[in-house]
Amino acid sequence: MSVLIVGSTALDSIKTPTKENPRLLGGSASHAAVAASFFSPVQLIGVVGEDFPKKYLELYRKHKIDLAGLQILPGKTFHWSGEYEVNMNNRRTLATELGVFETFNPTLPKSHQSTPYVLLANIAPALQLHVLDQMKKPKFVVADTMDLWLNIALKDLIKLLPRLDGFVLNDSEAQQLTQEDNVFKALKKLHKMGPKYVIIKKGSHGSVLSSPKGLFICPAYPLNTVEDPTGAGDSFVGGLMGYLAQTKGSVDANIRRAMVYGSVTASFCCEGFGLNRTTKTTRADIEKRVKELEKFTKF
């Protein structure tokens, strides 16, 4: 089955202590869509400006991503630039130029309104709600978020949460939202806000799912080198939803493996700048790392 993904479609200029790469293809929806495309057909909802490089449109197409929901408007593409410290867990935003994103208010093509799997990738919660309002009885809806929305759009996010099946956020965001230091207490509080499936991401320490079938402690794939972690969280949730959409049976029966596939897809994302490494990855590469993770966690 297909996955509809809405989020940011951007150009990212990324500095790390050793390298600098300007105007890479980025944005939560780009990372999530490419990650999901390894497993299922993907419909992308986003907006770019007239300056958006043709090669990036070709890259989406190479991944068979349906672009009927991607608007190309007069003006500039959303541009983010950021810098990582030696410890790649710490990054700071150097500039954010919204461009055409400022007035983004998508109307979904009819053909997209009945897509069963919906991923509301990181974007303003009001936009996530706006897209969800246009969907007809989706089977499984997951949203991601970021600290910015907790700071400036908390009310919208609180309104969104009861309408989700799954919610994904990182450990510091979970702490901020619940005022709870302990991950497992935070998970309980997050369920009370709505979603039945809550996933807390812990970067290189993996992630934790709390669901009707209990906890799942999901490992991260061990990486010797992290070139650029931008988009790793988006790749994780994109891979997860892509994998889930191609499974048979219940979400409960498949979500754990879906997380492992998401985790592995995210590991490739970290090994290159932007989407450079992810787009060179094959399904066979992913299967190989999943098998390795099985070996690394067996006892």
Next chain:
Amino acid sequence: MSVLIVGSTALDSIKTPTKENPRLLGGSASHAAVAASFFSPVQLIGVVGEDFPKKYLELYRKHKIDLAGLQILPGKTFHWSGEYEVNMNNRRTLATELGVFETFNPTLPKSHQSTPYVLLANIAPALQLHVLDQMKKPKFVVADTMDLWLNIALKDLIKLLPRLDGFVLNDSEAQQLTQEDNVFKALKKLHKMGPKYVIIKKGSHGSVLSSPKGLFICPAYPLNTVEDPTGAGDSFVGGLMGYLAQTKGSVDANIRRAMVYGSVTASFCCEGFGLNRTTKTTRADIEKRVKELEKFTKF
């Protein structure tokens, strides 16, 4: 088979943001010995002063810990006091009074020199070497350490490492010792220093083993409440060695499960001050959590 454990035997005065407990039974050898005692006979090597409360000797005996190697000398027992912040990963030492520990230089009872499993729990590396020198062909030797020894006794530690089978340290210590931020690169450098089995502890994020049979990503048991993490690392390696000593077959075949048992034993340690919770734990309690961890990690 038996495990010989040398390390500190101390009185710990511990403050957390909500509670304060003076003069609890503590020290790396106490925590490790009680943890190991759930699985195998334990021989304790340590020293205490005449002020050491009788009830603590009884506690060791209740756990069937062999005290032939525990000296009781005129003077005061080693006393550590420390304070935890709200984030229990951060603690600071308020006072360290060495007492009889200052001149500790144990001569092992003959009956202890052929014990097959040896745990050099956290203590000065010179003392770890001194004990190891007295052992006759031990089957498996593991050492733990702490940042203090990296700062003031690095040469001794470097001398110890090639004589170990296994080395256990936490992530920040691994980073300090190898100048390597990445856990998996650090593991490679640590092997080059000697030990075939290297375990990096990551607190509530679990631990990672690098061994001749590859990596093992070991989960931490999910805890809703951490009352006092003092001794958790000692309990982990104590449980690990105790479990390993009672297995048949090769270390490679058993060390992963041994880590899981160590991890679970450490989880009980965190749930009470000092050894309060650990000493109320039963082998059945441990088995129950190991089964839960199997469920929490299956995919």
